[in-house]
Amino acid sequence: MADVLVIGGGAAGCMAAIWAARAGCKVTLWEKKDRLGRKLAITGKGRCNVTNAAPVDELIRNIPGNGRFMHSSFAAFDNLAVMDFFEELGVPLKVERGQRVFPQSDRAADVTEALAAELLRQKVRICYNTSARHLLFRDGALVGAVSTRGERETAAAVILACGGATYQATGSNGDGYKLAAEAGHTVIEPLPALVPLVSNDEWVAECSGLSLRNVELKLYKHGQVGKKQLLDSGFGEMLFTHFGISGPLVLTASRKAAIFWRDNPGAPILALINLKPALSAEQLAQRLERDFAAAPKRHLHNALEELLPKSLIEPFIRLAGLAADRAVNTLLHREKAEIVRLMQALPVNLCGTRSLNEGIVTCGGVSVKEVEPKTFASKKCGGLYIVGELLDVDALTGGYNLQVAFSSGRAAGLAAAEAAKTI
Ligand SMILES: Cc1cc2nc3c(=O)[nH]c(=O)nc-3n(C[C@H](O)[C@H](O)[C@H](O)COP(=O)(O)OP(=O)(O)OC[C@H]3O[C@@H](n4cnc5c(N)ncnc54)[C@H](O)[C@@H]3O)c2cc1C
Numbered sequence: 001m002a003d004v005l006v007i008g009g010g011a012a013g014c015m016a017a018i019w020a021a022r023a024g025c026k027v028t029l030w031e032k033k034d035r036l037g038r039k040l041a042i043t044g045k046g047r048c049n050v051t052n053a054a055p056v057d058e059l060i061r062n063i064p065g066n067g068r069f070m071h072s073s074f075a076a077f078d079n080l081a082v083m084d085f086f087e088e089l090g091v092p093l094k095v096e097r098g099q100r101v102f103p104q105s106d107r108a109a110d111v112t113e114a115l116a117a118e119l120l121r122q123k124v125r126i127c128y129n130t131s132a133r134h135l136l137f138r139d140g141a142l143v144g145a146v147s148t149r150g151e152r153e154t155a156a157a158v159i160l161a162c163g164g165a166t167y168q169a170t171g172s173n174g175d176g177y178k179l180a181a182e183a184g185h186t187v188i189e190p191l192p193a194l195v196p197l198v199s200n201d202e203w204v205a206e207c208s209g210l211s212l213r214n215v216e217l218k219l220y221k222h223g224q225v226g227k228k229q230l231l232d233s234g235f236g237e238m239l240f241t242h243f244g245i246s247g248p249l250v251l252t253a254s255r256k257a258a259i260f261w262r263d264n265p266g267a268p269i270l271a272l273i274n275l276k277p278a279l280s281a282e283q284l285a286q287r288l289e290r291d292f293a294a295a296p297k298r299h300l301h302n303a304l305e306e307l308l309p310k311s312l313i314e315p316f317i318r319l320a321g322l323a324a325d326r327a328v329n330t331l332l333h334r335e336k337a338e339i340v341r342l343m344q345a346l347p348v349n350l351c352g353t354r355s356l357n358e359g360i361v362t363c364g365g366v367s368v369k370e371v372e373p374k375t376f377a378s379k380k381c382g383g384l385y386i387v388g389e390l391l392d393v394d395a396l397t398g399g400y401n402l403q404v405a406f407s408s409g410r411a412a413g414l415a416a417a418e419a420a421k422t423i
Contacts, residue, residue: 002028002125003420004413005144005155007132007179009036010172011402012388013161014115015409016416020159021122023417028153029124030145032131032171036119037112039163039170043402044100048108050086051079051406052399053099059403064255065193065394069368073376073407079399082406089114100399127151132162132175135182135384142183142383156423157383157416159376161409164362164389165190176390177365183381186367188392191262192359193255196246197271198352203315207240210311216274217249221260223268223349231269232256235277245271245348252396255363258353271348275308285340292336296329303328307343316342361401365392375415376408383419385412 004020006013009031021027043049052059056074060067083093083101091114092104103110119126136144136152144154160179163172177187217238219231232253239247257269276284292303301324304313317324320338322331331339356362366386370379376391378384387408395401 002026002153002155004028004157004159004416005030005153006159006161006413007145008032008161008163008172008176008388008390009126010161010163010170010388011037011040011405012163012390012409012412013159014119015406016159016161016385016387016413017124018115018118018122019410019413020157020417020420021119021124021413023414023421025417025420027122027124028155029119029126030130030132030147030153031126031128032175034128035112036116036126039167039172040112040115040402041108042167042170043108044102044399046108047102047106048111049100049102049397049399049402050093050111051082051101051403053079053083053095053101059400062398062400063393063395063404065363066368066392067395069371069373069391069393070404070407072374073411074403076374077407077410079403082403085406086111086114089118098398127153132179135179142381145179156420157385159385159387159409159412159416160390161387161412162390164365165356166192166359166362168357172389176386180366180386180390183378183384185370185378185380185386188364188367189262190356190362190364191255191258192353192356193258193363193394194251194360194397195254195258195353195358196241197244197250197254197257197269197350198354199244199271199348199350201349203319204240204244204348205242206315207311208242209240210309211237211239211247212273212275212309213237214277215249216277217253218272218274219253219257219350220270220272221267222264223270225270225272231260238273243354244350248397251360254353254359255394257350258363261352269350271350273346273348274344275346276343281340281344284343285336288336288340292328292331297327300324300326300328300331304339316346319346360397361394362389363392363394365390368392374411376412377415377419385416387412 003025162176165174
């Protein structure tokens with residue numbers, strides 16, 4: 001019998017197991033895959049953005065999915081503590097643009113290897129290829145878990161750290177929701193967040209591979225432009241793909257889009273891209289006039305080369321309803337006004353997100369109302385703790401999701417150890 005059984009050897013589960021063992025408990029860790037931290041190993045494009053060095057209030061602001069729930073555990077183990085933790089384990093870190101923290105080596109594997117080495121040092125018993133099928137109850141009380149192969153592990157405390165339901169090949173395939181539901185928990189419908197968005201507009205696919213920098217993106221509900229319909233807006237970088245749009249700006253906006261589509265299935269969202277957000281419409285019109293006056297006989301296609309990326313010019317001219325070989329000095333006032341308008345509101349009709357599996361993080365999960373924020377103890381089932389992405393907590397990109405996993409994992413590990421010792 002273990003004092004503490006941790007189910008799931010990802011970021012949160014490894015952290016929980018390490019701290020429960022450091023607190024003097026006998027810990028068993030079940031990991032469904034043949035190694036620990038498969039998702040962790042692909043984070044940050046293989047570099048692992050372990051946390052973010054911004055002040056804690058800012059971390060919370062970057063966690064749109066129940067960030068405030070994380071206050072207590074961040075107070076006990078914040079981003080600086082996470083950084084100290086990894087440096088003490090022999091992973092020197094560096095802070096990059098946007099306060100993102102990475103291993104100096106740029107190797108996510110250094111993070112997973114450091115966690116694995118510490119688990120070994122703390123004598124955590126790791127069972128690989130062991131997938132929890134059910135929680136084990138005796139006389140209504142939680143006493144452990146049963147694996148898909150029928151192995152039983154009894155423990156005084158069980159920590160569920162099975163992750164969300166994205167990138168399922170890494171092991172986090174939504175098992176945790178079923179296990180939490182067995183203990184009486186409410187699971188808020190899991191949706192993909194930080195996920196690309198789908199468009200059936202043909203010109204979008206034609207532009208596949210094109211990335212735009214310093215643009216503004218606005219999403220409008222029901223395809224209607226208006227203050228009340230504005231779903232999200234932001235500045236930054238985005239990308240056209242064969243299925244729609246992606247890139248940092250789109251990923252950030254995608255959470256609100258996913259929630260809108262959950263509540264309004266089949267309804268359209270209109271994205272408007274401002275390609276020249278630094279200029280007013282008037283300034284842009286003047287710029288266009290100047291360019292056109294400098295070479296009045298140029299074809300429209302060539303004249304737009306200074307203003308638009310090459311692969312966007314043809315679709316852009318079509319959207320404007322013009323011919324590419326029009327000499328610019330033949331353009332009517334209203335045609336030039338339309339060019340200006342489109343440059344500041346290029347429309348992309350959106351019809352959905354890519355699949356749950358393609359989200360970087362899951363929005364939704366175990367309701368935080370049913371979990372203690374200091375200890376991550378279940379309010380529904382004694383002896384159960386729930387941590388990491390399995391909870392209805394999700395953040396933007398920048399290292400915040402791993403901070404959630406590490407802080408919640410540590411808090412639950414220590415609390416479970418404390419509880420196990422008193423039993
Ligand atoms: C491509 C990508 C890049 C990302 N980059 C970053 C980044 O740079 N920075 C950042 O902060 N966040 C990043 N994230 C998000 C971050 O990886 C997750 O939020 C974080 O890993 C969640 O940790 P977790 O321990 O809760 O879940 P996971 O890391 O998913 O771990 C869950 C573990 O539980 C195991 N498991 C599942 N079911 C069972 C079962 N029934 N029995 C036993 N074991 C089970 C799984 O195999 C898995 O190992 C990224 C995500 C993706 C997909």
